[in-house]
Amino acid sequence: xxxxxxxxxxxxxxxxxxxxxxxxxxxxxxxxxxxxxxxxxxxxxxxxxxxxxxxxxxxxxxxxxxxxxxxxxxxxxxxxxxxxxxxxxxxxxxxxxxxxxxxxxxxxxxxxxxxxxxxxxxxxxxxxxxxxxxxxxxxxxxxxxxxxxxxxxxxxxxxxxxxxxxxxxxxxxxxxxxxxxxxxxxxxxxxxxxxxxxxxxxxxxxxxxxxxxxxxxxxxxx
Numbered sequence: 001x002x003x004x005x006x007x008x009x010x011x012x013x014x015x016x017x018x019x020x021x022x023x024x025x026x027x028x029x030x031x032x033x034x035x036x037x038x039x040x041x042x043x044x045x046x047x048x049x050x051x052x053x054x055x056x057x058x059x060x061x062x063x064x065x066x067x068x069x070x071x072x073x074x075x076x077x078x079x080x081x082x083x084x085x086x087x088x089x090x091x092x093x094x095x096x097x098x099x100x101x102x103x104x105x106x107x108x109x110x111x112x113x114x115x116x117x118x119x120x121x122x123x124x125x126x127x128x129x130x131x132x133x134x135x136x137x138x139x140x141x142x143x144x145x146x147x148x149x150x151x152x153x154x155x156x157x158x159x160x161x162x163x164x165x166x167x168x169x170x171x172x173x174x175x176x177x178x179x180x181x182x183x184x185x186x187x188x189x190x191x192x193x194x195x196x197x198x199x200x201x202x203x204x205x206x207x208x209x210x211x212x213x214x215x216x217x218x219x220x221x222x
Contacts, residue, residue: 008093012118012134016125025121026090028110030097037117044120047128048076051135055143062222064151064159071146075139081112084138090114153212157191160221165192169215171208174198187211194219 005022009015016022021040029036052075056068063071074080085091091106094114123131136143151159161169169191178184187207188196197218199211215221 004093008088008090011088012122014122014126014130014134016121018125021121021125022118025117026093026114027095028097028114030099031095037114040117040120040124041113042120043123044116044118045076047119047123047131048081048116048135051132052076052139052143055136056146059143059146064156064163066155066159067149067151070151071149074146074149075142078108078112080139080142081115082108083142085111085115087138088115088118090118152209153216154209156221157189157212157216160216161191167192169212171211173204173207189215191215 005016005019008022024035025037025040027036029038049072053068053072056063056071056075060068060071090111094106094110096106096110119131119135122134157169161167169189172188174186174188176183176185183202185201185204185207187199187201187204187210189199189208189211190196194215197211197215199207199209199214201207201210
């Protein structure tokens with residue numbers, strides 16, 4: 001086990017002062033119901049959230065809260081955390097119960113929790129600055145992808161209208177034509193004292209999104 005720990009320490013470029021913390025971060029509850037990585041995962045989840053929300057806050061100073069929340073969710077979800085675990089090859093170091101040892105593929109939830117437990121262990125052992133550097137290093141590619149994540153037009157228009165006029169946009173279904181299996185909706189939208197803008201789509205939702213997209217473009221809402 002000590003040999004495996006040294007391999008992992010070299011991989012993450014962090015030397016643990018308290019080796020027991022690193023060991024505990026790798027123990028799944030299926031192996032030990034009492035002494036496992038669940039509490040470290042709980043802590044690591046909060047540390048990860050703080051580091052990434054701080055990074056997004058500084059990276060996108062003019063984005064709305066809704067947009068930042070969407071970017072944040074893409075960074076802390078199970079898919080991303082399990083992806084980081086696979087990059088770190090944590091599956092080679094995890095201590096699992098016999099039921100899981102038989103499986104050739106470890107569940108994404110176990111891998112995601114392990115990455116957060118490791119973060120919790122690093123934080124307790126080395127402090128905030130070291131764990132912040134670790135997170136920003138291994139989440140860097142995912143952080144760069146957030147520039148492509150855009151909030152949908154209907155949500156963007158709603159946030160704008162609430163922020164500046166304290167009320168929601170007004171949508172109205174003007175018509176619904178065509179066969180039941182392939183309808184065509186025509187919808188209008190306006191905010192405050194703006195003109196009406198129109199959208200067409202095969203569903204009410206799509207028509208509303210298209211109408212919102214038009215008003216956003218026309219009013220140059222960012």
